Amino acid sequence: xxxxxxxxxxxxxxxxxxxxxxxxxxxxxxxxxxxxxxxxxxxxxxxxxxxxxxxxxxxxxxxxxxxxxxxxxxxxxxxxxxxxxxxxxxxxxxxxxxxxxxxxxxxxxxxxxxxxxxxxxxxxxxxxxxxxxxxxxxxxxxxxxxxxxxxxxxxxxxxxxxxxxxxxxxxxxxxxxxxxxxxxxxxxxxxxxxxxxxxxxxxxxxxxxxxxxxxxxxxxxxxxxxxxxxxxxxxxxxxxxxxxxxxxxxxxxxxxxxxxxxxxxxxxxxxxxxxxxxxxxxxxxxxxxxxxxxxxxxxxxxxxxxxxxxxxxxxxxxxxxxxxxxxxxxxxxxxxxxxxxxxxxxxxxxxxxxxxxxxxxxxxxxxxxxxxxxxxxxxxxxxxxxxxxxxxxxxxxxxxxxxxxxxxxxxxxxxxxxxxxxxxxxxxxxxxxxxxxx
Numbered sequence: 001x002x003x004x005x006x007x008x009x010x011x012x013x014x015x016x017x018x019x020x021x022x023x024x025x026x027x028x029x030x031x032x033x034x035x036x037x038x039x040x041x042x043x044x045x046x047x048x049x050x051x052x053x054x055x056x057x058x059x060x061x062x063x064x065x066x067x068x069x070x071x072x073x074x075x076x077x078x079x080x081x082x083x084x085x086x087x088x089x090x091x092x093x094x095x096x097x098x099x100x101x102x103x104x105x106x107x108x109x110x111x112x113x114x115x116x117x118x119x120x121x122x123x124x125x126x127x128x129x130x131x132x133x134x135x136x137x138x139x140x141x142x143x144x145x146x147x148x149x150x151x152x153x154x155x156x157x158x159x160x161x162x163x164x165x166x167x168x169x170x171x172x173x174x175x176x177x178x179x180x181x182x183x184x185x186x187x188x189x190x191x192x193x194x195x196x197x198x199x200x201x202x203x204x205x206x207x208x209x210x211x212x213x214x215x216x217x218x219x220x221x222x223x224x225x226x227x228x229x230x231x232x233x234x235x236x237x238x239x240x241x242x243x244x245x246x247x248x249x250x251x252x253x254x255x256x257x258x259x260x261x262x263x264x265x266x267x268x269x270x271x272x273x274x275x276x277x278x279x280x281x282x283x284x285x286x287x288x289x290x291x292x293x294x295x296x297x298x299x300x301x302x303x304x305x306x307x308x309x310x311x312x313x314x315x316x317x318x319x320x321x322x323x324x325x326x327x328x329x330x331x332x333x334x335x336x337x338x339x340x341x342x343x344x345x346x347x348x349x350x351x352x353x354x355x356x357x358x359x360x361x362x363x364x365x366x367x368x369x370x371x372x373x374x375x376x377x378x379x380x381x382x383x384x385x386x387x388x389x390x391x392x393x394x395x396x397x398x399x400x401x402x403x404x405x406x407x408x409x410x411x412x413x414x415x416x417x418x419x420x421x422x423x424x425x426x427x428x429x430x431x432x433x434x435x436x437x438x
Contacts, residue, residue, distance in 0.1 A: 012077065023058070035325075044070045046065065087105055091108075130316075132209055133210060135304070140210075153295060158280055163249040166229065215265050236357075245276065246273070249270070258345055270434055274437045279301050
């Protein structure tokens with residue numbers, strides 16, 4: 001019987017995910033060797049501070065601050081440092097020295113993925129990044145491999161657990177945004193500085209990756225329209241609930257045709273109303289889910305834990321086993337499946353439905369004036385509900401209008417809202433949110 005080959009694995013970064021990856025590599029060494037055909041030897045762990053406290057007890061002799069040497073001397077490199085530099089330089093160094101790389105760095109992939117893909121192709125190594133999107137959920141490999149014989153037309157994803165937890169708290173308890181955010185921070189779902197999550201930046205980076213794989217074209221972060229959840233109020237949540245909707249922060253990538261007849265891809269992240277019967281509406285807490293529409297497969301949904309050390313480590317190890325098997329068996333590395341160029345279209349070119357909340361004067365002719373503006377801009381109203389308000393001791397009445405439109409171009413909808421704002425009978429536009437799934 002031939003001797004089992006040993007592959008040296010360098011781990012760059014030892015946060016929550018990295019520590020769990022190291023634990024699994026050490027504890028499950030025999031099982032991993034049986035699956036890969038080679039023994040995966042953890043050769044070192046690069047960190048900034050060797051003495052930092054960690055949730056997992058690991059052999060001190062594995063730690064080093066010399067990430068560059070570690071990356072140069074490995075067969076397989078796992079990058080879990082995050083950020084752009086030095087992660088980018090270390091990944092390039094590793095690939096140039098013949099190592100396959102596994103990363104969970106969605107920000108780097110969204111910003112400079114093409115450079116990394118090209119270097120991987122040039123070096124003949126594999127670049128894998130399942131952990132970059134939706135934690136433990138196996139979504140990137142199914143898109144790249146299982147659906148490679150199909151045509152994906154649309155992807156809708158809840159890909160940020162922090163924002164989903166906040167919106168779910170607001171929906172289930174009636175909490176204001178600030179209170180729901182504080183609870184997310186208390187439970188460890190949100191960072192002390194939650195900007196990347198609540199402003200949608202984290203989801204936008206993941207949307208760029210999903211769009212690139214789904215439509216075989218390289219999309220970067222600047223191609224993604226991004227709007228966070230900080231302006232979503234408890235009143236918006238309540239109004240959505242009353243109308244049979246739930247609000248989710250969605251990452252959306254879909255093939256569309258613009259007004260000139262040109263095909264392109266709309267990639268966007270924003271708060272979205274979903275009918276409560278839609279599969280994504282039932283995704284609660286900090287869980288993630290990705291809903292895919294394909295020409296032949298139809299509708300598919302992938303659901304699971306989108307963050308956390310152990311779940312995300314599962315995705316990292318899946319990539320590592322795949323890369324190790326490639327090294328053992330030989331052959332070129334598998335990175336991406338770009339086959340052409342389809343342009344990213346601006347948000348104005350996309351079509352969607354709107355939910356619009358209006359506080360208006362309760363007087364004759366108001367509805368006619370509002371509906372006339374909608375008609376002028378080519379926007380059809382699907383649902384309109386009116387509630388009369390009267391302050392105690394006052395004869396002045398106002399009405400609350402809740403309008404859901406049929407699908408129309410984003411440009412037409414935006415023009416409609418601006419025109420309605422200019423009417424003297426409009427006290428205020430209380431909310432404007434996009435609607436999907438209707």
